[in-house]
Amino acid sequence: MMMMQRPQLQDVQQAASMLLGHVHRTPMLTSRTLDQLAGNRVACKSEHLQRSGAFKFRGAYHALLRLGEVSRSPRVLTQSSGNHAQALALAGRLLGFEVHVVMPRESPQVKREATASHGAHLYWCDAHPADRLRVLDQVKEKTAATYVAPYDDPHIIAGAGTVALEMLEQDPDLDVLVIPVGGGGLLGGMAMAAKSLKPTIKVYGAEPSGADDAHRSLLAGKPLPMPEPDTIADGLLTSLGEWTWPLIQHYVDHIFTVPDHAIVEAMRLLWGRMKQVVEPSGAVALAVALSHAFKARHAGERIGLVLSGGNVDLGFLAHDKQS
Amino acid sequence: MMMMQRPQLQDVQQAASMLLGHVHRTPMLTSRTLDQLAGNRVACKSEHLQRSGAFKFRGAYHALLRLGEVSRSPRVLTQSSGNHAQALALAGRLLGFEVHVVMPRESPQVKREATASHGAHLYWCDAHPADRLRVLDQVKEKTAATYVAPYDDPHIIAGAGTVALEMLEQDPDLDVLVIPVGGGGLLGGMAMAAKSLKPTIKVYGAEPSGADDAHRSLLAGKPLPMPEPDTIADGLLTSLGEWTWPLIQHYVDHIFTVPDHAIVEAMRLLWGRMKQVVEPSGAVALAVALSHAFKARHAGERIGLVLSGGNVDLGFLAHDKQS
Secondary structure (H helix, E strand, O other): OOOOOOOOOHHHHHHHHOOOOOOOOOEEEEHHHHHHHHHOOEEEHHHHHHHHHHOOHHHHHHHHHHHHHOOOEEEEEEEOOHHHHHHHHHHHHOOOEEEEEEEEOOOOOHHHHHHHHHOEEEEEEOOOOOHHHHHHHHHHHHHHEOOOOOOOOOHHHHHHHHHHHHHHHHOOOEEEEEOOOOHHHHHHHHHHHHHHHHHOOOOEEEEHHHHOOHHHHHOOOOOOOOOOOOOOHHOOOOOOOHHHHHHHHHHHOEEEOOOOHHHHHHHHHHHHOEEOOOHHHHHHHHHHHHHHHHHHOOOEEEEEEOEOOOOOOOOOOHHHHHH | OOOOOOHHHHHHHHHHHHHEEEEEOOOEEHHHHHHHHOOOEEEEEEEHHOOEOOOOHHHHHHHHHHHHHHOOOOEEEEEOOHHHHHHHHHHHHHOOOEEEEEEEOOOOOHHHHHHHHHHOOEEEEOHHHHHHHHHHHHHHHHHHHHEEOOOOOOOHHHHHHHHHHHHHHHOOOEEEEEEOOOOOOOHHHHHHHHHHOOOOOEEEEEHHHHHHHHHHHHOOOOOOOOOOOOOOOOOOOOOOOOOOOHHHHHOOOOOEEOOHHHHHHHHHHHHHHOEOOOOHHHHHHHHHHHOOOHHHHOOOOOOEEEOOOOOOOOOOHHHHHHO
């Protein structure tokens, strides 16, 4: 990819027009029960209903469209624990790219299978970053593929930011956005776009306590990577990047952290009451909206939160386990 | 309840106007993957997103509104394996009725808990019909409550039939409806309403092979009750009733049956691809739409099917089971 300056609102708007008709305009789901529990009016942007089951499809498809403008290379390469891999694999299949993906062996089975089902070439690595880089270098040398980063890339960030444009079109009166943060592509892109369009809006990150590098970085005023993240939210294990950190530092008001048991409680509410299959990483923003710390700051307001993905292993759905 | 003649289209239309603003106008969900697998364009009427998590709320709320017109009795009584119990309990709480429910002990925990959470009084019975009637008589004598049947009641049938009005408003071009059948309230009410509005539409019942009394009854030309139903679809164990059988005989074109493993496959598709939590009884119509027998008759058509409920035990969603 060519060098670029920090993504701006117009990059997000341009991405939105390029993605029109290729991504789903996902609904904003509401629930009386949820409003009562949250003490606010809550609208859930349903990116678990996005193509490939996560918001990641927006950035992946946008990045490949842009790559097609400047390169004739038919091969791309990435590394991802799951949702970006699935998204890039699907986008590549639709746009005629050969997709190579380095994935940790312990990625959820559903994400490994979906990535393979779109025809991507898979390579396994250990959880340790050094091993991931080693495998990545090997594949890069073998394939001469163009690297498409999972989040730390201006085109990926601009694609993810389109979620904020849609939310403010669907509900212009939103007072607050709550957005999951892992590597920071979604949070950085959305915060920049939302604050540029509506400077009075509050934008918060939602992060698992066991992977709270964004929270600590924002307090410290400098990026502090997470040495050994430990959380049920497998999509949020990553640390902020060189492109995402400045956006988050500049545009995000605060990062709330929630423990894993609160994330599971939020999932139970989503599955049990709203009948929506949302993965742990996708339920973190709801867990924040239901927390005492959040409710102490906001009551009776209009909250928009992102359900970022719904790709979760369903091995328990076997015939003999039902009753 | 007073004696009534067989429910007509105008009864359903009147029910719809009484229910306006009290029931959700549930969405028709679509999916490219689903269309490919089905070989037809499929729209899923999402009654798992209805209040109380099932279409049953329509009939229950309607029946209580009607009861309020003719009686000052503040007490109602019913028997149900789950979704009608939950629906009547919620409708009763909203409309100021004291609700008494006789439930089989083996009803799903989620349905027992939700019924109790709405403040209903619960009484347990065995699965055997004789025991259910014994407990029902006891409670009736003790409470002098008015009985509201779970499906074999004109007001319940008219309420359920409103699903068909909405579907034909949401997609007037539907060629075929596929509707789960247990006691036949939903199928009978919808078939009558749909055929009255659009005589060319095909209306099919979807029934588990292990509880196929509607299928056998339609072939025999007379109601044949199911002695020992055995299926994963806990909401479809009941046999046709005196009010529902004539409607089904008159208006339904055919009943397709599907084995339990096909129902579980349909659930996996709904949960995994469409991210919708639908219970086994609610997935039966989709299992039919995906069956060879159905696809042999219909290709390239517009199919409307009903996802009738989403109340399923989520005990597996515990913190230590996630990965």
